[in-house]
Amino acid sequence: MSEKIVIGMSGGVDSSVAAALLKEQGYEVIGLTMRLWDGETVGDVFRDGTCCSLSAVEDARRVAYKLGIEYHVLDFRKEFEKYVIDYFVNEYQNARTPNPCIACNKFLKFDAMLKKAKLLGAELIATGHYAKVSYDSSYGRYLLRHSMASEKDQTYALYSLNQEQLKSIRMPLGEIDGKARVRKIAERLDLPTASKPDSQEICFVPDNDYVSFIERRTDRKPEPGNFIDEYGNVLGIHSGITHYTIGQRKGLGIAFGKPMFVTKINPLTNEITLGEKGSEFSESLIADNLNFISFESFNEPFEALAKIRYSAVPSSCIVYPYENDMARVVFDKPQRAVTPGQAVVFYEKDSDIVIGGGTIKEG
Secondary structure (H helix, E strand, C coil): CCCEEEEECCCCHHHHHHHHHHHHCCCEEEEEEEECCCHHHHCCCCCCCCCCCHHHHHHHHHHHHHHCCEEEEEECHHHHHHHHHHHHHHHHHCCCCCCHHHHHHHHHHHHHHHHHHHHCCCCEEECCCCCEEEEECCCCEEEEECCCCHHHCCHHHHCCCCHHHHHCEECHHHHCCCHHHHHHHHHHCCCCCCCCCCCCCCCCCHHHCHHHHHHHHHCCCCCCEEEECCCCCEEEEECCHHHCCCCCCCCCCCCCCCCEEEEEEECCCCEEEEEECCCCEEEEEEEEEEEECCCCCCCCCEEEEEECCCCCCCEEEEEEEEHHHEEEEEEEEEEECCCCCCEEEEECCCCCEEEEEEEEEEC
């Protein structure tokens, strides 16, 4: 009897091809789409064509039918509300820039979905992520590794996975060298999603207007406050802290005659600190909520390559243990716009292995 595996199907080409590859590999594949929203509480903001839309559910269903696999739509609305949307809103209100995809991966796709999979009789789950998971006897651990498709690699958003989750995960697209190859497989199999474009925006924020979304969720507008310099001198008035992020230069709503950058946002005083060119760079950061994959405990400094955002170029650094189970990361070269709330993810210098990561607390 073949081994059962539940794959999260978003209605996109990646998860569609991943499901097809798993079936070719001999698994008994069960497709699962998460119902993530409730129009009454989220505001019916999920757009057609995103991974959370009704049309996406229908696309996933059509692919499952084409592949001849079992398919379910299950209710994850409460989990999504708590772990993704509430987190998203709270982070912005506290002057931090959230990463909802990381939260969704941690609490839904690789936690809640794994629990649902076991109720369906499966011990394994799969996704269409571009990453690799394998057991390495020299480490004595399951490891997360770079995808073969470097331009699509998604390991940055997966650093929070633990050993139990990694043991249960399969990511068949990690062995494919690019999105073009994935689409060719979909075309060969005549999958309905073969030419479907990628979703680029946060699934629950229409037109990427997160400020309006937060206003609807909280039923209040952000309060104006002072722009100040590093010495506390008032430079002007801002339109509310949720409108701004660390490193921002454009859209400040005030002209200074020279480039000015957001360097600090204080939710307690409702003040935003601006600095001149160069002040947007940081030589170090503090990270909390650490998770390490390639080793169990963090007691000694180590060298690594670090990414401070999904699109960042990895930079050499040394990671030091810090007070209260945090880490201090010192970069070889100063990094632009180190943003509290975003993830810092560590990679081995001479391999494709993800060491782990954490949440940036301060730059």
